[in-house]
Amino acid sequence: MRRTTLQVHESSAKPAGAPKIRLATAWLGGCSGCHMSFLDLDERLIELAEVAELVYSPIADIKEFPENVDVCLVEGAVANVDHVKLAQEIRARSKVVVSFGDCAVTGNVTSLRNRLGVDDLLNQVYQNGPGSVPRGEGDEVVPRLIERVLPLHQVIQVDAFIPGCPPDPERIWAAVSALLRGEPVVLSADMRRFG
Amino acid sequence: MSRTITIDPVTRIEGHAKITIYLDNDGQVEDARFHVTEFRGFEKFCEGRSFWEMPGITARICGICPVSHLLASSKAGDAILGVRIPPTAEKLRRLMNWGQLVQSHALSFFHLSAPDLLLGMESDPAQRNIAGLIAKYPDIARNGIRLRRFGQEIIRILGGQSVHPAWTVPGGVREPLSNDHRNQIKRMLPEAFDIIGLALDLFKEAAEDLQEEAQVYGNFPSLYMGLVTPDGGLEHYDGVLRVVDSGGKVLEAGFPPERYRDIIGEAVEPWSYLKFPYYKPYAYGGPSYYKMGMYRVGPLARVNICDRAGTPKADEELRAFRQLSPKDKPVASSFYYHYARLIEILFSLEKIAETVEDPTITNARVRSHADVNQLVGVGVSEAPRGTLFHEYHVNEDGILQKVNLIIATGQNNLAMNRTVQQIARQYIRNGEITEGVLNRIEHGIRTYDPCLSCSTHAVGQMPMHVTVIAADGTVVSERTRG
Ligand code: SF4
Secondary structure, three states, rough: OOOOOOOOOOOHHHHHHOOOOEEEEEEEEEEHHHHHHHHHOOHHHHHHHEEEEEOOOOOOOOOOOOOOOEEEEEEEEEEEHHHHHHHHHHHHHHEEEEEEOOHHHOOHHHHHHHHHHEEEEEEHHHHOOOOOOOOOOOOOOOEEEEEEEHHHHHHOOOEEEEEEOOHHHHHHHHHHHHHHHHOOOOOOOOHHHOO | OEEEEEOHHHHHHHHOEEEEEOOEEEOOEEEEEEEEOOOOHHHOOOOOOOOHHHHHHHHOOOOOOHHHHHHHHHHHHHHOOOOOOOOHHHHHHHHHHHHHHHHHHHHHHHHHHHHHHHHHOEEEEEOOOHHHHHHHHHHHHHHHHHHHHHHHHHHHHHHOOOOOOEEEEEEEEEEOOOHHHEEEEEEEHHHHHHHHHHHHHHHHHHHHHHHHHHHHOOOOOOOOEEEOOOOOOOOOOEEEEEEEOOOEEEEEEOOOOHHHHOOEEEEOOOOOOOEEEEEEOOOOOOOOOOOOOOEEEHHHHHHOOOOOOOHHHHHHHHHHHHOOOOOOOOOHHHHHHHHHHHHHHHHHHHHHHHHHHHHHHOOOOOOOOOOOOOEEHHHHEEOOOOOEEEEEEEOOEEEEEEEEEHHHHHHHHHHHHHHHHHHHHHEEEEOOOOOHHHHHHEEEEEEOOOOOOOOOHHHHHHHOOEEEOOOOOEEEEEEEEE
């Protein structure tokens, strides 16, 4: 477990009316399970809404990845050209980038396709139907798959890692509340397991 | 001059879905396409692995409905082993499935659609989300969170964790239900019943104000498909396939699900990673890309095709639902997926209440053991979004030779395309795009609660980037919002 020493803000005691932490969550090649586990914070989401503003997330309605994000949790591995682009934007615009869940941390299930070539994979999955195989070429309506699925830190610099498939809500709360207090993410041993 | 409008949920958000709308010379909508842009290749990369691993791997297709994949995969495994699982194991699997229906439908209704339904289709996009709901209607938001939590809690109690529990396996389940846990579920039930009552009231109020939307949010004839019990009741775990047409005529009364390939074909189109399943006895082909074989699955289909729900409160609500359509005809508008979802939550709660009273539910015998006895196994379940099929071909050692998955959302692909077209036609005039139009198109897709990670899972609002492109390639106008 790598520690982040980046300070999100000065102190944990937030005076009333202090600007909220700008929190983002993003979703690359994953199953949304990490986001579901985040929603499993249940009523703590209401608490979270008091100190943090969700400025970008698949569960909110925001047009593009904004500037000056304090913390961004990234679910999923990097699997296509759109993911690469989004990862780079996230890095450029966020103070702290967190690999959120095993897919982001290691590639996990999303990377199981790596032993196969992309062409082979597409041909075989789509060969049976009438019609033609989507290739993600030309007009770029569907984004091209990259040859090998990569964990996030092989594409951009990552500041903290939350393992788990998905990380359970306690682990997420431990990490997120530390980040919101501007403290390093230090997970206990039982919170550092994969799977 | 014909033009193309691309509604791009900005790939940088998830890269999961886009919409293209084609305008004719007069600026009217000619055609529309819903593109799914996510691809993960499960069917192929699972080859060469053991079928025993499949529940754990395929659950990772989707974090919102992992239980559906766990069940379909375990059932395909049961078939490969050639065993009948212990009766208590089946009841426990059903229990978890109802828990999942509650949590997934609650997420769809409260977290994702309520912002549109309660704050308004044309409300401020910055507020039109769960946080906006927490700010404006904190009690409703809290209730929604608690109802979703009830469903997640059931999954956690049975399987140890709410997302991807390694609990159901070929042959049954790993752990029985303890008496303490049974009582814990009982204690949680009254609150859940209260919340669903409230949700039904909320929906009915909202629907009164949204009658214009109900007319065009996917209001067209199609076939409907789903599982029913052998005697025609609402079913989510097993049973037989029923296909009904738009006039209410039963085309397939009790089709064996393991022979699904005889009635379901899968077309592919170069502009989407999501396949296009269709009803095979009818054609895929014709003047447009959504064809006669178009069918819908999921809550709307299930409550349309069943003869009855089979529990008292859900049956009462089902009678009210049926008033929406003239005699014996299925309800045609996808807007009523919302209503159907709430009816299914009510049904699931009644079934959960019934199941925890069953004296055999805590039996310890929950798993049958065997080796590979059959080389092909098909597993089916009703996922929150519709019928899900897993088909595995293995060798004598249980190593997968071929895998075919038919995902619930995929089966709504043709209908989702048609819905986009219908809403676009209604609200786009002379190529003009407003923020309201974008959200309406988006909501049309959201009525299906598309499980797009089983393809591309667009949770929540899809940020959109719309470009109107002239036939000569010049950009006529552009609009972004999210
Ligand atoms: S880490 Fe697991 S839960 Fe998270 S996206 Fe990947 S497969 Fe889904």
